[in-house]
Amino acid sequence: MKHIKPGSGIEVGVDTGGTFTDIVFRFPDGTVRIAKERSTPADPGRAVIDGILKNARAWGVSLDDIERVVHGTTVATNAIIERRGARVGLITTDGFRDVLEIGRQMRRDMYDLRIQPVAPAFLVPRARRKDVPERLLASGEVLVPLDEDAVLEAAKDLVADGVRSIAVCFLFAFLNPAHELRARAIIKAAFPELHVSLSCEIDPAIREYERTVVTVFDAYVKPVVSDYLEKLEHNLVAHGIDGPFQVIQSRGGLCSAELARQKPVKLVLSGPAGGVISGEKISSDSGRGDIITVDVGGTSSDIALIHKGRAVIRNEGTVDGYPVRVSMVDVNAIGAGGGSIAWLDSSGALRIGPHSAGADPGPACYARGGQEPTVTDASVVLGYLEPSRFAGGNMTLKPELSYEVIKTRIADPMGTSVEAAALGIHRVVNSQMAEGIRFVSIKQGFDPRGFSLIPMGGGGALHVCQLARDLGIRTILVPSRPGVMAAEGLLSAPVEHEAKRSVHWSFADTTLNQVLESLTNLDAECAVAMAKDGVPEGKAKVRHFADVCYEGQSFDLEVPFTATDAGLRSLPEAFYDLHDRVFGQSTDGPVRLVQLKSVHSYLAERSDMGASFPATAGDQGSETRSIVLPGAGRVDAAIFQRASLCPSTEIRGPAIVEQPDTTLLIDQGWTGRIGDEGSLVLTCNPDTGVTK
Amino acid sequence: MNMSVQDDLDPVTVEVIRNKLEGIADEMGIKLIRSSFSPMVKEGFDAAASLFTIEGEVLSQAMSVPGHLSALVPIVRQFLKTFPLDRMSPGDAFILNDPYMGGTHIPDIGMMVPIFHDGRVIALSATISHHQDLGGMVPGSLPTTATELFQEGFRIPPLRYRTAAGEDQTFLALLRKNVRFPDMLLGDLNAQYASCVVGIRRIQEMADLYGGTFLQHCFASILDRSEQMTREALRRVPDGTYRYEETIDNDGVNLDQPVKVAVAVTVRDGLIDVDFTGTNPQVAGPINCVPAAATAPVYFAVRAASGAHIPTNGGCFRGVTIHFPEGSLVNPLEPAPVNSRTAALKRIAVCMLGALRQALPDDIPADAASQLLVLIFGGTRDGGQRYITGELIVGGGGAGSGLDGIDVIDTDNTNCMNNPVETLEFDAPLLVRRFELAPNTGGIGQYRGGLGVRREYLVLEGSASFTHRGERHFFPAKGFRGGGDGQPARSEILRKDGSKVDIPSKMVTTVAAGDRIIVQTAGGGGYGDPALRAQDALAADLADGKISAEALTRDWRRPADAPSEPADA
Secondary structure: OOOOOOOOOEEEEEEEOOOEEEEEEEOOOOOEEEEEEEOOOOOHHHHHHHHHHHHHHHOOOOHHHEEEEEEEOOHHHHHHHOOOOOOEEEEEEOOOOOHHHHOOOOOOOOOOOOOOOOOOHHHOOHHHEEEEOOEEOOOOOEEEOOOHHHHHHHHHHHHHOOOOEEEEEOOOOOOOOHHHHHHHHHHHHHOOOOEEEEHHHHOOOOOHHHHHHHHHHHHHHHHHHHHHHHHHHHHHHHOOOOOOEEEEOOOOOEEEHHHHOOOHHHHOOOOOHHHHHHHHHHHHHHOOOOEEEEEEOOOOEEEEEEEOOEEOEEOOEEEOOEEEOOOEEOEEEEOOOOOEEEEEOOOOOEEEEEEEOOOOOOOHHHOOOOOOOEHHHHHHHOOOOOHHHHHHHOOOOOHHHHHHHHHHHHHHHHOOOHHHHHHHHHHHHHHHHHHHHHHHHHHOOOOHHHOEEEEEOOOHHHHHHHHHHHHOOOEEEEOOOHHHHHHHHHOOOOEEEEEEEEEEEEHHHOOHHHHHHHHHHHHHHHHHHHHHOOOOOOOOEEEEEEEEEEOOOOOOEEEEEOOOHHHHHOHHHHHHHHHHHHHOOOOOOOEEEEEEEEEEEEOOOOOOOOOOOOOOOOOOOOOEEEEEEOOOEEEEEEEEEHHHOOOOOEEEOOEEEEEOOEEEEEOOOEEEEEOOOOOEEEEEOOOOOOOO | OOOOOOOOOOHHHHHHHHHHHHHHHHHHHHHHHHOOOOHHHHOOOOEEEEEEOOOOOEEEEOOOOHHHOOOHHHHHHHHHHHOOHHHOOOOOEEEEOOHHHOOOOOOEEEEEEEEEEOOEEEEEEEEEEEOOOOOOOOOOOOOOOOOOHHHHOOOOOOEEEEEOOEEOHHHHHHHHOOOOOHHHHHHHHHHHHHHHHHHHHHHHHHHHHHOHHHHHHHHHHHHHHHHHHHHHHHOOOOOEEEEEEEEEOOOOOOOOOOEEEEEEEEEEOOEEEEEOOOOOEOOOOOOOOOHHHHHHHHHHHHHHHHOOOOOOOHHHHOOEEEEOOOOEOOOOOOOOOOOOOHHHHHHHHHHHHHHHHHHOOOOOOOOOOOOEEEEEEEEEOOOOOEEEEEEEEEOOOOOEOOEOOOOOOOOOOOOOOOOOHHHHHHHOOEEEEEEEEEOOOOOOOOEOOOOEEEEEEEEOOOEEEEEEEOOOOOOOOOOEOOOOOOOOOEEEEEOOOOOEEEOOOEEEEEEEOOOEEEEEOOOOOOEOOHHHOOHHHHHHHHHOOOOOHHHHHHOOOOOOOOOOOOOOO
16 A cells, blocks of 8 residues: 655656646645656557656656656547447346437437437447346335346357446446346456446436446446556556556546546546646635636637635536536536637628637648638737747747738638737637636526636636626636646645435435435445545545435535534525525425435645745836737737746736746736735726726 | 628627627526426426517527427517517516417416616517426326317416516416416426526626617627528528428327328528418317417428528528418417427428428438327326326437438427436336337438337326327338338337227327336438448348348348348447
8 A cells, every 4th residue: 555645755747638748746845847748649658657757857856756646647538539448348227228329319419400329329339238137116126136147148248249348237226236236246257357337336326328328438448547557557666656646537636546447437527627626726825715717728718617715516527429427527618719710601790610720730820731710810910929939939930821811811801900800809709708607607606706717728818808807807816837737736636535325315304314324334435445545544534415406306406514413404405505506596495315425535735836936027028019909909018927027026917928838918907916826916907897 | 602791880799799699598598497397397408598689589599499499489579569668667577378379389488578778678588498287187288189278278378477576476376276286387487587587687787888779789780690691501402392291190189180281392592481381271189380389390490401600590580481371280270279289390390301302402311200209197106196297209310311310319390308217217106117229110221210219118006197199100201212211100008907009199098007008109211222221231230139130131121141240330
């Protein structure tokens, strides 16, 4: 067992992205060093190992001093998107083998007459879906006992058909796991090398289609993830890096690679989690509890909410359009980013997206053959981006290409100047992003005006002032390194395990003893996992939640509570309050407990990464550049370098702050100062209204 | 070819405002669906939210069921007629469900609120929800045997539901006494009102910023733009008159009388005229549909044929004219029953697509099963507690050029989710014994029609009133370009005593503990010559049991040993 020994060595975070693998080293004194390496998609582990070794050498770090490695991986997600998962078999209740293919029978696009499949039947074609006699009732009682011979026969057939992995999903197994557990025992006894995923363990919750899909996804990615993590851990150890090796899960917590391999589907929505965890850290460091993070990438923007210092968690997300019921940080993607293409529709209206130039060929100004005007091209024309200093000087932009493509595609047909067209592109895409952010907030019952905004990714900082203004947000926190927030978040995430149980109890009939009995089991399950992951006994923070709904209603809400007499009694009231927030109304009607959940988390105490600043501002803001702003036209903006800002610097918009990972546009009416925690805090002058 | 809308508005500002209108409708939709109690809304998404101009044209609409694409239009126009703008006050909300005064059928209640700015109405915010029960002769208010509107439930003419002072208590007291689940209904009306209020607040915020008059100019421009883009897109449809016919099994009352739907779609220079002449006269049973309802599938087909990039609003349909012959199935005279109109609406959609397919053969697949089987169980448990639960089950999709039909998928102007077996069994004393694809039901062809589905129920306790509203039992989904027809639907009841009852498409009966009900939906039509079906596609279907070995020789006329193993099934 690898114990976590806080503060004794160097911590390494590695976040694998499509283009770059970001590497973060945190030293015992809290300082941080960051490097970007090219990803190696064919063998993503190579960039991880090579990146650690190369930078350890460059920074004079002995591998023995590396205390732990935290990894954000897209292996599970990519296996699904690229259809590279394992050959899977599915065993179901007699009469229900087609649940996976029938789905919910609802199509995604109402007006598309050439319909594509909406359920992921590709995971397991019908020939590899076997049903066996067994049946539980809605009470959890056994109606038909499990036909054990049939299970064995099914497994034999599937193995003969070449499967590496079997998913088992029986009706009502979330109420009574006995048949699924027995089925696994039978399969494992005959074929010990097979991976088996049980619905009662992966997702013990009502609704057979959604439970089947997530269980089958687990089985589909399990061999891939297992092989990947096993090999990576082996390589780390071979290089003498033998401390804890942890991966981030979709709900933003870490667990050991060893445990992650057991329920790998929990990794499939983990891509954006690191960034949001960074947002949580900024929330806690800055004392601002309510935050919206907006990560503007090339093809889309990811939006997440942090409420009272905690990322909002939801119970279900989607991968490649399919529902995946795993707890995840509630990140919502909207189809507008820096690479989104601007076009004129046949009525002459200026439209942005949903098509994107992506990273390849990318915007026209990348000079890689992009022939379509993008949002980034508009940013170049408007003077926001300095062509010679883009991406830390790693790429030189060609502004004349941006100018040309916006002129011929947009400005000339509209009969306007190129600058007016570029400004139009920004206004339209900002309105789309702002509506996206508003929708995400409203869905959770929040008014965005009470929130602060954190821009992330390469593009967030260019749009953030206009978005804040549209949303009525008056405070913006610009992190030290907005472009590598996901990698940094890995090192501030807690070790976390979650256990849940479906209950379906009428609250009126529910006793404290019943609840305590369930929670005791769930806590024990979590405690075992935490201990396996090296968390000292008694150190974990324990939180309990109940998913609650009105009797007769099928949407439930997660309500935190304490398992005491008083805590239980106040549960309906807490539910009514939450219902009122999220849905704008509530009644004091009878409620039902749907699920109980226990979450154990542990975050080692750390010396904070104290931000260091130059003593004096130096020659700041004397350089200016002519830029074009919505509502203000052409103005001179002072140019600042982020690295040389000091706490005494006050920046009044219009201004531009440049740094290797992003460019920040500070609008007129906004003032920026370095906050105590190292973020650049922008505030809106009270007399500045909303720009149309 | 680019014919920009000529107005003096800045097109960027118009697009910014359009994005906001879409955002507002989405926000209204979220509020409506998530705060509703009725399973029809919360699981079936049978609801819609829209913003309207004060002239009664749709500005933006939350995506839900396309059947509601135009459903709010006649409702809003009826409100505007009964309560002119100068008689509206802030805080007002209006409701109706009367099919002969703007509504579509009794369970759908429309609600509208005026949006005031600077003392005048600048826009309207409206919602429609399918409520679980509005009284009448059967629980769920969808009696397939109704012969007059009065049997179908509690009728609400256009009424002022509330003012700034609150709801009309007299009306609510009356309503409560006429429906089976008054608390649920009132909760859902609250949800509709809360959704409308979202529209009020956000439009008012925009008007504060831009000015009400300017905003209204933008609304007009947004509608003009969609009108122009739709017209331009439809110019690719060759001019001409295209006809198609479909047949409805029966009207639920006269079980031996099929009912014909006929359309003639005339396309000229991007304008579309639809004529229902030749359609059956109105019928005794409840499958009649008022023009307000019959418009939706017409608009759906126009919208689907004109391109995804066009913003959906009232402008898209300005170039569409429709003739509904008086006294016909699509324009019945009061008080003809209308509750089961979906059967007719889906046939209208198939007719529209079938007609347009003659002009656009590569874009529009063969006929889909296009059936929405509605089952309603309203019963009593052994202990005496009452329950009600509804099921919506669909058939197979049509095959198209290069495209097999999707197995079990909702198509055309509805888009409903099925009920999970586990939630159904929680709510009702029923046991679902199987829910499986029905082999051999898709039409044969180079591309195979989608399969229907088989679902079997066992009644565990007490007894229940059972409504079966089927379709496609006697008239299959037709294949296209040499493809075969899909298999028809069929349903039966196996009584505890061993007797068997065939369900003739539509039926209301009583079922009791021990009875089994087996329903099977229809398959979609095939596309192209079945002799051209790829060998490995047939082999995969055979391995998957989507076609049987007998069907391979009998229907597909291939030798039994011909298919090779699929390369990688």
